[in-house]
Amino acid sequence: MSIFRKEAEPQQYLIKEKQLTCSHCGNDTFRMADIMIHYRGDITNSYATAFICTVCTQATWFTGNPGDLA
Ligand SMILES: [Zn+2]
Numbered sequence: 001m002s003i004f005r006k007e008a009e010p011q012q013y014l015i016k017e018k019q020l021t022c023s024h025c026g027n028d029t030f031r032m033a034d035i036m037i038h039y040r041g042d043i044t045n046s047y048a049t050a051f052i053c054t055v056c057t058q059a060t061w062f063t064g065n066p067g068d069l070a
Pocket of ligand 1: 022023024025026027053054055056057058
C-alpha cells in the first residue's frame with residue numbers, strides 16, 4: 001500500500017511564481033503527490049504536497065497550500 005494519495009503525470013510547476021527545480025540535480029519535471037501526515041497525539045490528519053523529481057527521485061515537500069500551481 002502506498003502512502004501517496006494521488007500522483008499526477010510528470011510536469012513543470014510554478015510555486016509562488018517561481019519555477020520549481022530539484023535542489024539536487026537541477027531537473028524541472030516532477031510528479032506531484034498528496035501525502036497524509038499524522039501528527040503524534042493528534043487525531044486529525046493533515047496533508048502535505050510533495051513534488052518528486054523524475055530524474056533523481058528527491059522529494060520536495062510543502063506543508064499546507066503551496067499556492068497556485070501552473
Ligand atoms: Zn532531481
